[in-house]
Amino acid sequence: MINDIQKDAADRMQKSVAALSTALAKIRAGRAHTSLLDHVSVPYYGSDVPLSQVASVGIEDSRTITVAPWEKNMVAVIEKAIMTSDLGVNPNSAGMTIRIPIPPLTEERRKDLVKVAKSEAENARIAVRNIRRDANGSLKDLLKEKAISEDEQRGAEEAIQKLTDSTIKQIDDVLAEKETDLMAV
Numbered sequence: 001m002i003n004d005i006q007k008d009a010a011d012r013m014q015k016s017v018a019a020l021s022t023a024l025a026k027i028r029a030g031r032a033h034t035s036l037l038d039h040v041s042v043p044y045y046g047s048d049v050p051l052s053q054v055a056s057v058g059i060e061d062s063r064t065i066t067v068a069p070w071e072k073n074m075v076a077v078i079e080k081a082i083m084t085s086d087l088g089v090n091p092n093s094a095g096m097t098i099r100i101p102i103p104p105l106t107e108e109r110r111k112d113l114v115k116v117a118k119s120e121a122e123n124a125r126i127a128v129r130n131i132r133r134d135a136n137g138s139l140k141d142l143l144k145e146k147a148i149s150e151d152e153q154r155g156a157e158e159a160i161q162k163l164t165d166s167t168i169k170q171i172d173d174v175l176a177e178k179e180t181d182l183m184a185v
Contacts, residue, residue, distance in 0.1 A: 001142060001147060001148070002139070002142075002148060002152060002156045005135050005138050005139060005156070005160075006135070006156065006159055006160060006163070008135070009131050009132065009134075009135040009160055009163060010163055012131045013128050013131055013163065013164070013167040014167070016124050016127040016128050016131070016167070016171075017124065017167060017170050017171060017174065019124065019127075020120055020121060020123075020124040020171060020174055020175075021174055023120045024117055024120060024174065024175075024178045026038075026039065027113050027116055027117055027120075027178070027182070031062050031063070031102065032059050032060075032061070032062060032063055032064055032065045032100075032102045033059070033065075034057045034058065034059060034065065036065065036087060036102075037051050037052075037057055037065065037067070037082070037087075037100075038050070038051075038052070039085070040081055040082060040085045040087075041081065042054050042055075042074070042077055042078055042081045043077060043081070044074070044077075051067070051078065051081070051082075054069060054070060054071070054074055054078065055067045055068055055069040055070060055074065055078055055098075056068045056070070060099065063101060063102050063104075064099055064100065064101055064102065065099070065100040065102065066097055066098070066099055066100075067082075067091070067097070067098040067099075067100065068096060068097050068098075069096065069098070072096060075093050075096065075098060076093075078091075078098060079091045079093055079098055082098070082100060089101070089102060089103070105182075110182050110183055113182050114179050114182050114183065117175060117178045117179060117182065118175065118179075121171055121172070121174070121175040124171050125168055125171055128164055128167050128168055128171070129164065131164075132160055132161070132163075132164045135160045136157055136160060139153045139156050139157060139160075140153070
């Protein structure tokens with residue numbers, strides 16, 4: 001039982017770290033990256049679909065993303081979807097290719113993005129602490145039911161605390177890596 005609680009807590013904490021990594025990947029660092037367009041949806045025959053399902057997305061150079069729609073009539077639709085997204089970029093179309101120049105970030109914008117990254121990391125830390133609280137609550141319930149002894153509970157709580165500390169260190173490492181990435185010119 002204790003092992004199940006610890007394994008569940010570990011799995012959930014790792015999912016929190018993965019969610020943080022995904023959230024930080026959406027924060028652009030001034031360089032072109034295809035993941036910047038992952039959340040862009042395009043209307044296609046009456047339903048919204050991800051951009052990657054109607055076009056190939058690639059990198060031309062460190063500051064330019066290229067989008068090549070598979071159908072000619074999708075060029076204007078994709079261009080409009082990119083413009084209305086929250087990326088703040090202006091796509092340029094030339095025939096069947098859409099080029100998206102990624103402007104360099106200003107110092108002020110970099111600092112704002114670092115604040116956003118820190119906020120995301122704090123949300124992940126809160127999630128990890130909530131997972132710890134839930135696991136410790138489950139252990140207390142087992143103790144009340146007399147399924148485990150106080151020593152077993154104390155030992156399991158210490159193990160969960162060690163797991164929490166290591167996961168929060170992982171979160172801090174991911175944040176530090178993103179901060180250096182954002183502040184690099």
